[in-house]
Amino acid sequence: MKSVLIWIMGLLLAAGLFLAVAYWRAPVWLMDRADRLVSGDQGVERVAEGLSFGTHPRLKLDIWAPRAKGATPLPVIVFFYGGGWHWGERDQYGFAARSLAARGFVVVVPDYRLVPEAHFPDFASDSAAAVRWTQAQIAQHGGDPARIAVMGHSAGAYNALMVALDPQWLGTPSPIKAVVSLSGPTDFYPFTTDSARNAMGRAPDPQATQPVNFARAAAPPLLLIHGTADTTVRIRNARNLKAAMDKVSARATVIELDGVEHNLPVMALSALFKNRIPVLEESVNFIHEIQDIQERHDADQGRRIPDSPDR
Numbered sequence: 001m002k003s004v005l006i007w008i009m010g011l012l013l014a015a016g017l018f019l020a021v022a023y024w025r026a027p028v029w030l031m032d033r034a035d036r037l038v039s040g041d042q043g044v045e046r047v048a049e050g051l052s053f054g055t056h057p058r059l060k061l062d063i064w065a066p067r068a069k070g071a072t073p074l075p076v077i078v079f080f081y082g083g084g085w086h087w088g089e090r091d092q093y094g095f096a097a098r099s100l101a102a103r104g105f106v107v108v109v110p111d112y113r114l115v116p117e118a119h120f121p122d123f124a125s126d127s128a129a130a131v132r133w134t135q136a137q138i139a140q141h142g143g144d145p146a147r148i149a150v151m152g153h154s155a156g157a158y159n160a161l162m163v164a165l166d167p168q169w170l171g172t173p174s175p176i177k178a179v180v181s182l183s184g185p186t187d188f189y190p191f192t193t194d195s196a197r198n199a200m201g202r203a204p205d206p207q208a209t210q211p212v213n214f215a216r217a218a219a220p221p222l223l224l225i226h227g228t229a230d231t232t233v234r235i236r237n238a239r240n241l242k243a244a245m246d247k248v249s250a251r252a253t254v255i256e257l258d259g260v261e262h263n264l265p266v267m268a269l270s271a272l273f274k275n276r277i278p279v280l281e282e283s284v285n286f287i288h289e290i291q292d293i294q295e296r297h298d299a300d301q302g303r304r305i306p307d308s309p310d311r
Contacts, residue, residue, distance in 0.1 A: 157184025
């Protein structure tokens, strides 16, 4: 009887947390706790916590991975959280890391400097440093440095897009093989919100803050997932970046989620909301597709026999 009561209390608590998250815009940490309560650890674990990738105290990251790992290195996702460039903590996004790691990825979740201490281009600089660290170190944690994707929500999607599109951050060829943007701001100048003005307003050239201006033929493929009812970052951001990528014959795919607002795409990475919209499935399938294409290309290149210099 006692065990039944405990089970019922746990169920009621989970239901209460679900309602708080869904309807009362509860803090992200509350959703992470609710997700953990509902889904458990999903067969994954945090294999490293608080690793430094720079000298600033905030430049630390966590790594999540499947508990059962084989000898073959796993593909990697570097996940950047959102928060208007002025709030957010990596330990609040365990729900995203667990869900992605459960699909067979090593997941890196870095912090980055925030307003008011930091301003553009600090967010991009920190994000690039996290990707460089990942490329250099992830093999020690079971990840494949040749198969790195970046993903983010809102301001974090901006960070992911900037380091993937603007070659000043990671050079060419980029270590990034694919990008998934959830509700990402890509074309938002003139700045109309306090978050954007505070983060980007000091830039000498505001156009240099806009991912849409860095569409290029050599960019990694992009998946832009965006809700049509998003009033925080309008759907035109995804559409405009898609159009810019099309102009240079680069791959960008837009998935428009009818009636979906700003936060649900990242919430849909959690066990609580993954059945509401197929963000997790679409993201994972896209990354696998792009990485499979890259592997086939690399294999074809390796099979080619160079022409003899005597020919």
